[in-house]
Amino acid sequence: MNAPLPRGVCPPLDAPGGPRVAPRPSAPRLLVSVRDTAEALQAAAGGAAIIDAKEPATGALGAVPEAVLRQLVTALRAAGHGQPVSATIGDGPWDDVAALEARVRATAACGVQWVKVGAGPGDARSLVALGRLQARLRAEQDAAESAGQPRPLLAWRGLVPVLLADAGLDSCRLNAALRSGFPALMLDTADKRGGSLLARRPAAELQAFVQAVQATGAWAGLAGSLRLDELPALRRFGADLLGFRGAVCDSDRAGRLAPERLTALRAALGPA
Numbered sequence: 001m002n003a004p005l006p007r008g009v010c011p012p013l014d015a016p017g018g019p020r021v022a023p024r025p026s027a028p029r030l031l032v033s034v035r036d037t038a039e040a041l042q043a044a045a046g047g048a049a050i051i052d053a054k055e056p057a058t059g060a061l062g063a064v065p066e067a068v069l070r071q072l073v074t075a076l077r078a079a080g081h082g083q084p085v086s087a088t089i090g091d092g093p094w095d096d097v098a099a100l101e102a103r104v105r106a107t108a109a110c111g112v113q114w115v116k117v118g119a120g121p122g123d124a125r126s127l128v129a130l131g132r133l134q135a136r137l138r139a140e141q142d143a144a145e146s147a148g149q150p151r152p153l154l155a156w157r158g159l160v161p162v163l164l165a166d167a168g169l170d171s172c173r174l175n176a177a178l179r180s181g182f183p184a185l186m187l188d189t190a191d192k193r194g195g196s197l198l199a200r201r202p203a204a205e206l207q208a209f210v211q212a213v214q215a216t217g218a219w220a221g222l223a224g225s226l227r228l229d230e231l232p233a234l235r236r237f238g239a240d241l242l243g244f245r246g247a248v249c250d251s252d253r254a255g256r257l258a259p260e261r262l263t264a265l266r267a268a269l270g271p272a
Contacts, residue, residue: 019158019181019182019183019184019216019217019218019219020138020157020158020181020183024214024219024240025049025240027269027270027271028234028235028239028240028241028242028269029049029050029240029241029242030047030048030049030050030242030244030265030266030269031048031049031050031052031086031221031223031241031242031243031244032046032048032050032051032052032243032244032245032248032257032262033052033053033054033056033243033244033245033253034051034052034053034054034072034257035053035054035055035056035057035064036064036068036072037068037071037072037075039256039257040053040072040075040076040085041075041076041079041081042257042259042262043248043257043262044076044079044081044083045081045259046259046262046263046266047262047263047266048083048262048266049083049084050083050084050085050086050114050241051072051076051081051083051084051085051086052085052086052087052088052116052243053068053069053072053085053086053087053088053112054087054088054245056192056245056253056254057254058090058091059090059091060091060118060164060188060189060190060191060192061088061089061090061091061092061116061118061162061188062088062090062091063087063088063089063090063103063107064087064088066106066107066110069087069107069110069111069112070110070111072085073085073110073111073112074111084112084113084114085111085112085113085114086112086113086114086115086116086160087107087110087112087114087115087116088107088115088116088117088118088162089103089104089107089115089116089117090103091118091190092117092118092119092120092123092126093120093123093126094117094118094126095126097129097133100117100126100129100130100133101133104117104133104137104159105137105153108137108153108154108156109152109153109154109156110154111154111155112155112156113155113156113157113158114156114157114158114159114160114183114184115156115158115159115160116159116160116161116162116186117130117159117160117161117162118161118162118164118188118190119161119162119163119164119173119177120164120190121164121167121170121173122173123173124170124172124173124175124176125176127161127173127176127177127180128176128180130159130161130180130182131159131176131179131180131181131182132180133159134158134159134180134181134182135181137153137156137159138158140152140153141153141156157183158182158183158184159182159183160182160183160184160185160186160221161177161182161185161186162186162187162188162223163177163185163186163187163188164188164189164190165187165188165189165197165201165224166189166190166191166194166200168201168205169187169205169209174209174212178212178213178216178218179216182218183218183219184213184218184219184220184221184240184241185209185213185218185219185220185221186220186221186222186223186241186243187201187206187209187220187221187222187223187224188222188223188224188243189223189224189225192224192225192246192253194225195225196224196225196226196227196230197222197223197224197225197226198222198226198227198230198233198234200224203233203237206222206237207236207237210222210237210238210239211238214238214240219240219241220239220240220241221239221240221241221242221243222234222237222239222241222242222243223241223242223243223244224243225246225247225253226242226243226244226247227247228247228261228264228265228268231265231268231269242269244265247261247265248261248262248265249261
């Protein structure tokens with residue numbers, strides 16, 4: 001999109017439509033990141049509420065190849081699993097609006113409900129543009145449905161910005177995201193070697209993020225090398241989504257999903 005704004009200067013904002021989310025869950029929903037069909041089926045059977053397609057070998061928000069993503073969604077539905085599927089479009093920066101839209105459309109057309117887009121420091125303008133893109137895509141979906149035609153982006157419902165907050169979250173970026181009508185916002189880390197989000201950011205900052213997002217009607221999600229032993233602390237924030245990868249793998253996030261670790265996490269999290 002445009003060059004980062006000077007410190008303290010925020011872009012003009014608009015609110016192109018509301019978040020369009022389901023009622024807020026009474027307990028945190030478990031989002032599990034998977035890299036292929038086998039892991040997706042394991043995650044669905046193991047109690048994940050949201051199946052999140054991501055390739056850890058290509059970055060913090062590495063994209064799963066489109067062919068794999070389509071196969072993954074098809075296999076889940078064929079097996080009777082109805083959990084929503086989210087997918088990332090790959091690590092940014094996304095300074096080219098046309099390239100961003102092309103990646104979003106291609107990912108949404110694979111049958112996912114949510115498309116996740118990373119937003120790092122200085123990306124306030126990008127988030128405003130992303131909100132406008134979401135409004136256009138929703139209008140296309142609604143127009144097709146009203147005309148009795150197939151929805152061009154299938155099951156797609158919205159864009160979910162992932163705010164990368166290794167060094168904190170500036171107010172311009174957060175305000176741009178809050179006022180753009182996204183169904184959910186997630187806070188995550190880019191550098192997975194630096195410890196968990198909970199260890200790297202003050203509890204008050206995470207609590208403020210969750211409260212600010214929920215005040216708009218959107219869901220608030222936390223992710224970033226989260227650990228099983230952090231669940232008691234994570235619960236206190238009241239987030240709607242908790243995202244895990246490394247904690248449910250046999251070594252680290254680059255390893256394979258370990259069903260027994262997912263079972264332990266699901267049990268520790270309590271009733272869905």
